Amino acid sequence: MSEVSVNAPKGHIEVRDFSLAYETIEGAVQAVTDTQIHVKPGEFVSIVGPSGCGKSTLLNAVAGFLKPTTGIVTVDGERVNGPSAERGMVFQQYSLFPWKTVRENVEFGLKMRGMPRSQRERAARTLLGLAGLEAFEKHYPEKLSGGMKQRVGIVRALATGPKVLLLDEPFGALDAQTRVIMQQILTNMWQRLKISVLFVTHDIDEAIFLSDRVYCMTARPGSIKAEIPIPLERPRQQSMMMSSEFLALRRGLMSLIREESLKAMGGEITDMGMQGLSIELHGHSLADVI
Amino acid sequence: MPATALAEADSAPAVVTPSAMPPSFGTLALRWYRLNRAGLRAAAIGVISLLAFLLVWHLLTTYRVVFFVRFTNVPSPLAVYASFTKAIHDPKFLMHILLSCRRIFIGFSLAAIVGVPLGLIMGRFKLVHEIIFPVAEVLRPIPAIAWVPMAIMLWPTNEQSIVFITFLGSFFPILVNTLHGMSLVDPVLVRAAQCLGARERSIFREVYFPASLPHIFTGLTVGMGVAWVSLIAAEMISGQYGIGYFTWEAYSLVQYADIALGMIAIGVLGLGSSVLIRGAGRLVMPWRAK
Missing domain, CATH: 1.20.1070 (Rhopdopsin 7-helix transmembrane proteins)
Incomplete structure (x- = not known):
């Protein structure tokens, strides 16, 4: 544990005047434009938005996989210009190395750092124990369930003691029950390690339940539409999801996203149009009514 | 709730209820x-x-x-069996087999030692690919047999030219399959390695190489098959020893049973060598075991 637990929160992410454009034959396509976000040390921040709004693009830029067209990304004041073990990443498709056992996957970052074998084996076992995976250390990822794979993914990203954990729709491929458990595990680990988390999701409940703050993005070209603080107390319980406070936040965020999703679908479906689609048919077919 | 308790709920293995009595x-x-x-x-x-x-x-x-x-002159199974029992006591027959195996071993090993690393490097470095690929594509369709006259001119001894033909036969399948494997490496795995602190060399060793191994072994299996085809052709044309030469000589000497014996020996040797490669593949890729 000494490898990964540090008392002072760390990992101050700042994204300033950020924009990112792709070059295509028809010219530059703006994916993200004029975006400012920040994550304070030890804070849990989510980004939600309609699909294709560039939230993953933004996350990949923080990870260092994409270079901003304009603007700057810094972590603790240092400019990001390439991937590094300081920013751990968890992917939607788990991305475990199929040729490595669960433990070897977790050890990978430590191995890259040159830690001796016996030491990193011990560190990996400790971490796997925390995630309830010690019995599976010798298994290959293929044999694991989705929830277990993603637990390994999170543990692997945390093993090197990063300042920041970046998660790109990490629970998107899991079933609802597993998802809830994974959210709880992630929260526990985050509170224990006191690192900053930037979490991308399209699940509004998930974003509210996990975060201190939620950024809502506009449809493409993406930018920040709203920033919503989540004042729910911690530790959070499943039962809170029924509280009026939670539901109010949910309603607010829902309407923000709905607006943007409609725009993302081409802007032709207006609220009027949506109402038109919900005509009471009273047993008639749509053709009859029209 | 503690993380471990939650984790167990997700990962509990299916329990088989043992019956009270031990089964008979x-x-x-x-x-x-x-x-x-x-x-x-x-x-x-x-x-x-x-x-x-x-x-x-x-x-x-x-x-x-x-x-x-x-079927007038075709030997019967019993005649072939008779010539087999005679042949296994004949040191000359055993030498034919041994020499063929040695040629395969040298030619095929050289092809693997050159083809696999070349494929890996071509898959990773665009410039190397751009330089070598066109030449490889022009030479590849030429059947190894067509190289026989050229090989005899190129190499001082018959033995060397036969090994060269064997090498050529297996080289291209190995190279092409290694390249194919490299082109299919999941870029997300590369990114996962990068944000765990892996540099170019480690990524090559820990990601590209193991990810390509299944295709490399496909290449080795196909390459081994073509190596035998090429070897037998070369031995029939320019050999003085070897199982291909034995078979051809049997025809010239009107020893019909030996023709079938030679054919069966070639079949068995080919089968044996592909079994060996499959076994090696299983040993090297334990994660692919069913």
């Missing part, structure tokens, strides 16, 4: 039979079909059937 031998045998029925069936049918093949061969040759094809 009869029950066990029955269960084993039920579980392996498909395999047993395939094996039984396989044996029957081989016996049927021998029987048909026996009948066709005993009655010297002439029906479009002529």
